[in-house]
Amino acid sequence: MNWIAAYTILFNLINDNSDQNTYFSGSRFIKFIQKYNPSVPNYSLLMAERSNKSLSSSRYDYYWDLIGELDDANKFAFFTDVISVIKPYKSTLDLENIINGANLNSVPKNNFQDDIWNAQRLNRITNDIDKSIELGEFNRTVTLAYTCLEGLFKAYINKHLPACSSTSDLIPMSKLVRDDIDKKLKSSTSYPSQMIVCISTLTNVIANSRNSFSESHFDQEANRWVANFARDLLNSLARLVLHFI
Template sequence: MNSGASVNWIAAFNHLFPVLNRSGAPFYCSGPDFCRALQQVDPGSPSYEQLMPLLTSQGRSTSRKSFYWEMLQALPEPHRFHVYRIFINQIEPHARGDAETLRGIVFGGGYAVPVTLVPIDLWNSEKPNSNLRDIDLAIDAGHYNRATALSYSCLEGLYKAYVRKHVPAQDGLSDLIQLCRVVKDDIAAKLTVQGPFPEQIVNALPTMTHAVANSRNGFSEAHFGGDSQRWLALLARDMTNSIGRLLLNFV
């Protein structure tokens, strides 16, 4: 993953547009399709029907290549990363080589772990779902401190959702580590009823939670060379996703 300052956006677009312009391909992207993709990230972005008269009235080119480039470059970088991620995900099932080339230019070849989605019927699930989506975007944009803070907030939401459903007597807890222990003990009790289980995995929950919490608390004060901060943010993201996947097996 490259930070925004080091991404060669010209190279990224010069690889993206010919792929999106590949007639007959399942990932072919028409003008209206492109505008709808941008509206997923920026609801204030114009529709194709709004854009064409605007470009014409301003004497600007209405060619797809021209306005695709202009609209992408007009986005704030976090939104631009998000749009490229959308297109890469659409391309990858059908043209893996093209997707990998684009990913290498924009994200340095890094893969995000699959996002854990919290069921919408769980209490306050909207916040952890939003956090899970935003962690990758923060890392893409090089905002590593924000990524670790979002990991912390996401764990807090996951644990609170679990406690509210399964251990309502402890619903008043707010401390992350205390919430984690309640969740760990409840999961262990459920598994014990079923028979032997790998206790080390369940016992790792507090360790992983402490790691994310401590990263959130001390990240801004850390000074590492090279990509060290990025890798710490990636680790916090991956641990958060792993914990979320484990909890979702019990809800």
């Protein structure tokens, strides 16, 4: 994430005191950022503290310093929150492109058609996956990716392997789907077998990530890159399997 570029655009939006709806005075900005860092002092104390440390009292400088004290999840939440305030009054498209571009659409998202078993639930989960990344809930992202794969494989098994519909564990389901697709392809054409082997390989990646980073194991240890990686694997794998459903 290019936070400096995002901040430059943000400051230009909130520095125009001709529109009080979008103008952020020092006091307003501090009250706003205190939601994400309660340890930030009020305006008078902050100015005194910065003066004692010979730090700039320029709003551009101390706004940036306060943002810089936030971790990435809270930075993202802060920017998203400010955007929601100023968007009704000014165009925030450039800022949204920077903020959302780091998190969404790394891989095209699937749209599960209504004729697929539990399609509405699968679509809801994929939307929740992107939202969980936006909110910095990376453990939840990995768990949702796992859950979505369960539903995707179950939909395939219900349609093509009804005799195996009682299978419920993710890894065995992925092997059933993999082997069935492999069998169908081998009967009609030659193809790179690694393409189908990846169904179980990528499933194992997500399953192991979910087990390692679930809240019951290491609370809040999953990072943004893990969450994005799991989301992208899910969408790539889903497009492959959906081709055969």
